[in-house]
Every structure is written in structure tokens, then in C-alpha cells.
Amino acid sequence: MARFYQKQYSAMDRNGVRYMADRLELDIRRPLRTFSKGMKRQAFLILALCANTDYLLCDEVFDGLDPVVTEAMKNLFGKEIQERALTVVVAAHKLQDLEDFCNEIGILHKGGLLLAGDMREKAGTMTKIQCVFEQDEPLMAEHPSIVRCHRDGCFTTVIARGKKEEALENIRQRNPIFYKEVPMTLEEIFMTEMEENGYDIRKVLQ
Template identity: 40%
Template sequence: MIEISGLHKKFEEEAAVQDISLAVHKGSIFGLLGSNGAGKTTLLKMLAGIYRPDRGSITLDGQPVYEHPASKQRMIFLADQPYFFAQTSITQMATFYRSTYTSWSEERFQQLAPAFASISPKRKLHRMSKGMQRQASLWLALSCKPDVLILDEPIDGLDPVMRRQVKNLLFQEVAERGLTVVISSHNLREIEDMCDHVGIMHEGRLLLEKELDDLKSDTHKIQVAFRDEHHQQAIGGLLDIVHREQRGSVGTYIIKGTVERITEVVQVYQPYVFDVLPMTLEEIFIYEMGDAGYDAHIILL
């Protein structure tokens, strides 16, 4: 299990990460979301042992991560920009990984080859597209059979077929080996499909951290049309409404709380239209960020 406690990190006078504490359990896929500049990549680099925290601690199964080779052997970090040695092929990079990671599996490397068939083993990686370089990174990382895989924008540049392939491979590793995955991405649809836990960062702080199912059960979208316009004001005093829109007689509300409580309050006023609509993770993210003061105002120029 990964445990993060009271984590702080500054660059000069700018606080990138402020007082973050969370736990990521073995065999889970944790999605890290946030606004641009929220501190996600800084947190991932500390988690991988690349940056030293100014304060706080990060441990993997009770052992520190920073400057602890045994912990680093168990994890791999794939950055947003894939990096390879100059003029190397996937075969040459495999030789380097084989000499670096004691957990390297030549059998797994060969098993994964059909999944990444578009990559020629002898072709120079610097001549490949970003999407193909990302595939190569994942191929090498999974061949090391790490206990923890840290991914920064892992599906950026991948075509839809390859995205599905990568997700299936990650699901397989989690199910069969108990791989722990931490993913940061702006593609919330993909995060929603993959993750069982999510955390949302803003301005270096962790706004919330929950199981995805619990997060969805705490926020609901409804469409309702009341017989009396005063009823709209009445439910505002009884429910935690974070957003509302009115189109004619039908209002759309984003409300925090259980669906049972929302239904109980609304039904008292006998609306002639009342529907509970499914919410996507992207919608929840937008309204949570708006609640934190990061509201989007559309500007047309």
C-alpha cells in the first residue's frame, strides 16, 4: 500500500503541493484529476522518488520511497513526454531495462509483443510518433512487472484501438498480479472507465479523495418542473444545490446529497416533471472545481 502523509513541496516561493495525505491500496487504479498547474505531476514525481518532499512522507508497504533503491525497484514512472536514449530501438532499450530492473521478465516482454505489433523492434524510437513512443514505454514498463505503475497522461496520442488495448492490459495486470496503478489524466472519460478511486487537486491541495462509486452517489443531476415557481426557492433552502439552470418551466439542478433525500424533498411539491439523470465524472469534476472557486466563464471573442 502507498501511504502519503502531510506532503509539502515548494519551488522557490511557489507552493506546488500543500499538505496532501492519502492512501492508495494494492491492486487499485487511482485516478488523479485537477486543474492545469494543480500540482499533479509534482505529486507523481515525489511518489516516484524523483523529487524530495520538503515536508511529509511517502512510503510503499512501510518503506520510504525517496533514495530507497528497494522501493524504486518496485515502481515505474512514465512521464507525459516519453524519454529514450538517443538512437536506440525497443530492443536496445529492453537491454537497458533488463540490466536495471531485477523483476524484468523476458517471457512477459515476448508475450506483449503482439499487443504492440506496430512497433518494429529495430526501428529507432526517436523517429516514431509520440503515440508509438508511448506504446513502447508501456511495453517496457509492463515487461518489468512492477508492483506500482505511475502514469502521467498515459493515453495521450494513442488511437482508440490502442487505448482499448492498453486499458485491457492494465486491467489484466491488476487482476492477475495485484498491480497498483496511479494515473493522472485530463481525459476524464478514460479515467471514469478505468479507475475505482479518484482524487481531485486544485492549487496544490487535495479537494477530495473517494471511491468513484461513492463520488457518483454523493452528487446528482435532476430535471424538474414545479407547478408553482415559489417551489424552486423552497427546495433551495432544503437541499445543497451547487448549480441550476432554467429553460422555460423546466429546471436542471446539480445537487449534493443522496438520491433518496433529493426525491423526498422534491416530491413534497408534487412536480409535474421530475427525472434523476446520470452524471459523468467530467460533470462532477466541473462542479467540484467550481465549488472550489475554479469556475469557467465562457468568453466569446
């Protein structure tokens, strides 16, 4: 397959294929037809990366890969993006697949672009706080700075927009047993932005 790719892509890096296959413990001497679904996906991703194109278009790029291999492939993607002028465009339903190496996210729904941009930048004015109260504390959704508030068992998770210290002070005034600022996931940023833009997240995710 590397020899075939080389006929199509003059900059094909066959040494890179060997290096990446060795990193992922794929035996390049075995016929592809004997590979499992996950191993085939790894092989095709290696070939795509080593074709040395300027753009790489991927659809559900990590489908069929176990968590360990997914992490290894993300590292390979990140290395290639840093070392050369590679633009990767990925279509995915699992936002966590994109979190580690995608800079810009676009949300498509029914053929239209709902939201696009740097989600981390959009989250710059938001603070996520996890807290525990001694007694059942009424949800704080009525506070103007609170954009999301969710209780799961004894934990209450609050996402507030505005100055971080003001959000933390709002929690402290309620005398929690425990509270801590934690990083927001890409999915939480997405859902918060969607809701603030007036979209019913349950319908969008159907």
C-alpha cells in the same frame, strides 16, 4: 529496449512485451525511432507494465493516443492491476482518462491537496437527472437538495443530494415531458464536490 529493461528489472517479462505489442499491432522488429509519437507512447507503456514493478508512476499517460488505442491501454492496465499487486499513480488533466481504472482521486491546486478519496463513493448520495419540460421551467437551484442545475437547449440537467426517490419526486411534481436518471461522470462528481467545498471551480481550472 526490452533487453535493456531486463538489465534494470530482474522480473522483466519479455514474453508479455511480445503479447502486448501483438495486441496493439506494434511490430517489435521495427526500430523505435521509426515509430510515431503515439506508437512510442504505447511501446513505453508496454515496457513499463512488463517491468513487473510494485508501483508505476505515470504522467499524462494517454497523451498522444487515439481513442481506440486509449481504450486498449486502459484494458491492459486494468488486467495488470487485477492480476498482480500493482499500484498505479497517474497525473492527468483529463479526468475521463482516469475514470475506468483509478479507485482514488486526489485534486491538486497551487501545490496543495484540495480533495482526495473515492469519488464514486462520494457520489453515493447524489442523483443526476436529465429532463425536458413542455415550457421553460425556472431553474430549480432554489431547492435545498439541488447542488447543480444546468440547462442546455431543451435539456435540463439536475444533480441533487439526498435520497434518490425524493429527487425524482421533485422532478415529477413539475410535470416534465421526459425525465431519466443517468450516471454521473467523474468530472461532474469532481466539480460538484469542489463547489460544495466552497471552491470557485472556474479559478481552479484556470
